[in-house]
Ligand code: AMP
């Protein structure tokens with residue numbers, strides 16, 4: 001049992017566990033499929049099926065609450081998508097054995113609620129490219145009230161205790177409750193341990209992380225910042241919000257999402273940030289945008305007023321922001 005009393009957090013943990021059963025079942029099937037690398041359909045199936053399951057569970061447990069998920073059913077409604085919908089329904093039946101294709105469409109669309117007042121946000125498969133490579137991805141789920149993240153769960157099927165990569169799972173669940181803390185458990189048990197960020201403060205000790213997709217991270221600019229700050233360790237490459245769980249556990253210290261060189265107007269989506277933000281903050285870490293501004297979750301689907309992100313163990317945050325400002329001022333960056 002998690003050592004706090006919160007019906008919402010209990011619910012979020014059980015919903016993410018069920019969603020992970022679905023994504024991991026798709027992933028196991030994927031491992032046995034001979035397919036072209038470009039075929040994205042397995043992750044599409046996992047995405048839709050996991051969103052349908054979480055939306056259906058939320059409708060049962062908190063029927064008044066809105067859900068803002070990444071997916072909508074629009075692309076599944078035409079006759080050309082019948083096969084895909086059938087496949088999605090097959091995986092939803094792992095959790096809801098009597099589900100029909102019609103139920104699945106309705107559940108997915110229940111996940112397109114308005115992000116206002118009290119609502120939940122879900123990225124059913126965060127890190128789709130990681131999922132397809134058999135590497136890190138996360139089921140990311142959070143409750144927001146009036147722009148504040150109240151409860152969050154990151155289900156990371158390939159992140160084992162101690163931050164090690166686990167090929168076969170079951171992975172870990174990292175959970176946070178606002179004002180109370182962050183905890184981690186193996187996904188197949190209920191034994192929670194407190195998450196706490198590292199105490200590293202010296203550049204030589206800093207272990208940075210980076211998105212595998214270099215364009216997300218704006219990797220070349222990020223490396224300039226690391227050099228400026230005196231960070232010499234090679235960054236660990238990891239997809240998805242698993243990075244937040246990793247830093248919350250003290251296994252890494254710092255990562256950035258700098259706005260992409262070619263799309264400086266790009267803003268993160270709320271489901272890509274809110275769950276990880278609470279897990280890191282409640283473990284003693286810090287998250288701001290790349291100018292040092294507080295995150296503002298009151299602008300609908302995107303973090304419209306927050307360019308980029310800096311995520312750290314807290315101690316090194318100001319120094320990382322300073323290095324970033326210096327690099328920008330000296331026009332070493334191209335953004
Ligand atoms: P990552 O941490 O690189 O696996 O990315 C996490 C999430 O952020 C994914 O859902 C991406 O789609 C999204 N994301 C982050 N940065 C970008 C970007 N520059 N362009 C498009 N998507 C991005």
Ligand code: MG
Nearest residue numbers: 123126127272
């Ligand atoms: Mg995502």
